[in-house]
Amino acid sequence: MTAVREQAGGDATAVGPLFEAEGLGRSYRLPRTSPFGPPGVRHAVHDVTLRLADGAALGIVGESGSGKSTLVRLLLGLDRPDAGTVRYRGRPVVPGRPRALRWFRREVQVVFQDPAGSLDPRMTVGAAVAEPLACLGVPGDHRERVDEVLRAVDLDPDVRGRYPHEFSGGQRQRIAIARALAPRPRVLVGDEPVSALDVAVRAQILDLLGQLAQRHRLGLVLVSHDVGVVARLCDQIAVMRDGTLVEQGATDAVLSRPAHPYTQALLAAVPRLPPP
Amino acid sequence: MTTDVALLEVTDLRVRLGGVDVVDGVSFALAAGERVGLIGESGSGKSLTALAVLGLLPPGARVTGSVRLHGRELLGGSDRELSRLRGRELAMIFQEPSTALNPLMRVGRQISEPLRLHRGYSRKAAATAAVELAAAVGLPDPQRLVRSYPHELSGGQRQRVCIAAALACRPALLLADEPTTALDVTVQAEILALLGRLVSETGTALLFITHDLAVVAAVTRRLAVLRHGRVVETGATDDVLRAPADPHTRELLAAARLTQWDLPTAGSAAAGTSP
Numbered sequence: 001m002t003a004v005r006e007q008a009g010g011d012a013t014a015v016g017p018l019f020e021a022e023g024l025g026r027s028y029r030l031p032r033t034s035p036f037g038p039p040g041v042r043h044a045v046h047d048v049t050l051r052l053a054d055g056a057a058l059g060i061v062g063e064s065g066s067g068k069s070t071l072v073r074l075l076l077g078l079d080r081p082d083a084g085t086v087r088y089r090g091r092p093v094v095p096g097r098p099r100a101l102r103w104f105r106r107e108v109q110v111v112f113q114d115p116a117g118s119l120d121p122r123m124t125v126g127a128a129v130a131e132p133l134a135c136l137g138v139p140g141d142h143r144e145r146v147d148e149v150l151r152a153v154d155l156d157p158d159v160r161g162r163y164p165h166e167f168s169g170g171q172r173q174r175i176a177i178a179r180a181l182a183p184r185p186r187v188l189v190g191d192e193p194v195s196a197l198d199v200a201v202r203a204q205i206l207d208l209l210g211q212l213a214q215r216h217r218l219g220l221v222l223v224s225h226d227v228g229v230v231a232r233l234c235d236q237i238a239v240m241r242d243g244t245l246v247e248q249g250a251t252d253a254v255l256s257r258p259a260h261p262y263t264q265a266l267l268a269a270v271p272r273l274p275p276p
Numbered sequence: 277m278t279t280d281v282a283l284l285e286v287t288d289l290r291v292r293l294g295g296v297d298v299v300d301g302v303s304f305a306l307a308a309g310e311r312v313g314l315i316g317e318s319g320s321g322k323s324l325t326a327l328a329v330l331g332l333l334p335p336g337a338r339v340t341g342s343v344r345l346h347g348r349e350l351l352g353g354s355d356r357e358l359s360r361l362r363g364r365e366l367a368m369i370f371q372e373p374s375t376a377l378n379p380l381m382r383v384g385r386q387i388s389e390p391l392r393l394h395r396g397y398s399r400k401a402a403a404t405a406a407v408e409l410a411a412a413v414g415l416p417d418p419q420r421l422v423r424s425y426p427h428e429l430s431g432g433q434r435q436r437v438c439i440a441a442a443l444a445c446r447p448a449l450l451l452a453d454e455p456t457t458a459l460d461v462t463v464q465a466e467i468l469a470l471l472g473r474l475v476s477e478t479g480t481a482l483l484f485i486t487h488d489l490a491v492v493a494a495v496t497r498r499l500a501v502l503r504h505g506r507v508v509e510t511g512a513t514d515d516v517l518r519a520p521a522d523p524h525t526r527e528l529l530a531a532a533r534l535t536q537w538d539l540p541t542a543g544s545a546a547a548g549t550s551p
Contacts, residue, residue: 063460064431198317199487203531225460228535255537269465271490273529273536274517 018089018187018219019052019075025083026070044070046243047083052187052236057213057220059230059251061266062240068223071240072191075221076110077101106136109180113192115172119164119179125150126160129179138183149178153208170201174208181212187219188212194229206232227270231255239263281347283308283481284329284449289341291324291333291505299324300505301341308448311475311482313492313513316502317528322485325502326451329483330366331358345449363390367442371454373434377426384410384422387440394445409440414470432463439471446478453485468494489532493517501525 025047030040045067052058062068073079075086077093086093088104095101109132112118119128126146133142147157153174164172173193180188190209194202210233213220224230230237231251238248239260247260258264282305291299299321306312314322327333329343331350343350345365350358362368367390370376377386387409388402397405403422410418413436426434435455442450452471456464472495475482484495492499492513499516501509501524509522520526 063462199489199531200317200527203534206534226535227461228537231537232535265462269462271465271468271488271494272539273490273493273532274514276518276533 016090017051017053019050019221020087021048021050021075021084022087023084024048024071024074024081024086026074026079026081043243045074045081048240048243048245049084050238050245050248052219052221054186055217055219056236057222057234058236058238059234060221060223060238060240061225061227061230063225063266065242066240067243068225068240069191070243072110072189072221072223076108076189077104102136105132106138106183107185108187108189109183109185110189110191111173111176111180111193113195115169115176115196116164118176119172121164124161124163125167125175128164128175129160129182132179132183136183145182146178149181150175152181152212153178168201169197170205173197173205177205177208177212181216184216185218187221189221189223191223192225193222195224195226202229209233227255227267239266282306282344283310283346284483285342285344285347286325286329287342287344289325289328289343290339291321291328292338292340293324293334293336298505299328302502302505302507304500304507304510306449306481306483309475309479309481310498311484311496313496313499314483314485314502315487315489315492315499315528317487319504320502321505322502323453326368326453326483326485329451330362330368331355332368360394363447364394364445365448366451367445367447367449368451368453369435369438369442369455371457373431373438373458374426376438377434379426382423382425383429383437386426387422387437387444390441390444405444406440409444410437413437413440413474414466415440430463431459432467435459435463435467436470439467439474443474443478443480447480449481449483450475451483451485454487455484456491457486457488464491471495489517489529490536501528 024045025043026045027041027043030042032039048071060068060071074081077095080095088108093104129146129149130142133145146160150157150159155174155178164175167175194205197205206229212218220233222230222234234251237251237254238245239262241262247254247258247263254263255267258267284306287303289299289302290297302325314325316322324333328339331353333339339351341351384403384406388397388406391397391405392402406422407418410422415421415433415436429437456467459467468491484492486492496513499513500507501522503524509516509520509525516525517529520529
């Protein structure tokens, strides 16, 4: 959609996948069970390997405690893996000084579950949406870009002077999406982006994410406990349990012929509506 | 008014909170042993309707209308009268089993508390009953489990504890407010199946409150759709979900269908569907 992206896109296709995670692991120490015993270890993420092609949509599903959020933190360079690597367009993503990952943050943006928690209540919508532009040193007219992304998420640009509390949950999530889009990312990561919303609003936000991804050729990484949400937006699906990926593949294939017993149990547990 | 008395009859219920009618003239009835769903989005008034039935509305709420249980008016009843009914005739389970349970009390005592209060069980008889009830709701190693505290249990196990306590006195009516919303889907399927089995065994009527249309389809036979504190549609669950008459119900249903993927073949019925 811009000269910057076209240019960057040229060499990306030559490099191959956007994201590559190889043998990714992250464990946490648990409290000792006895004063002299060794501390326990919890493998929140264990030996995870996955890829995201340019413009593809990958969904990661799993139940609570399966390690989805830890995996997201590793992919975003917010946490350091103790095994394996994350690469983005061939370059390692390692947490360090904020400036060191600027190049990566411009390209990969995130939307979290709770829009109320991810927006500063004392910051106007305009300031919140412009913040990543300033922090990441994005060139160009920031005011103009803010209006552009607010329109892209179907908000009136005149809302820029208002504060988050004046908006409904769905509108706040639109603001969070606008902020993520502002630096013209190539990949949008959503960590349960619609889980806090009512059904009808959830459907609108899912549609919006789908439209935006298509219009801007955005790669999507969507993490959710809800198989249906992932099925709606993603062409690839990875099923996570106890820190490992038990199954991954094309969404249609996994949903119609789940191979792993856990995937089968998970799909069978989802309540179904009667056919219309 | 002799033979045809509904178990629960709610007529023109209004709850006024902060100058707003958050429940705005709701009427519905439940027969003994019947399973009815109350659905709607957040703020539609479904939870307050349940709390009004139990007499548990927050202070400052003004209630009018009528709530009759076995033909007897509950609204305006004294707290003492209602206390005699809650846990015995009426019971409730909530969305968050962790906050519904007392963190300082062993789960066995919480399960059998209604029996001690309403049925005069001795400490010893209550302890025995707690183990039986824990086993009946499928808790593992019930002998040991009754001696643990809520934090030692998983979310699904805590909800089983709440169900055991709620059904201990075999109430005529169980109100369940989003009882599986905080749980993982696989656990949700187990809890829905358990709830379905237990209410049919005990003959308890169920008022099931949820925003989730697929869940309501699995559990209830009839439903009422609430919006802005009003009932916009009622009917048999299957009929309403197949051919909703109200535009708002249609909108909710369309939204819910968006995240239902196509099943590959017929025959692989969803678990959690009650018999």
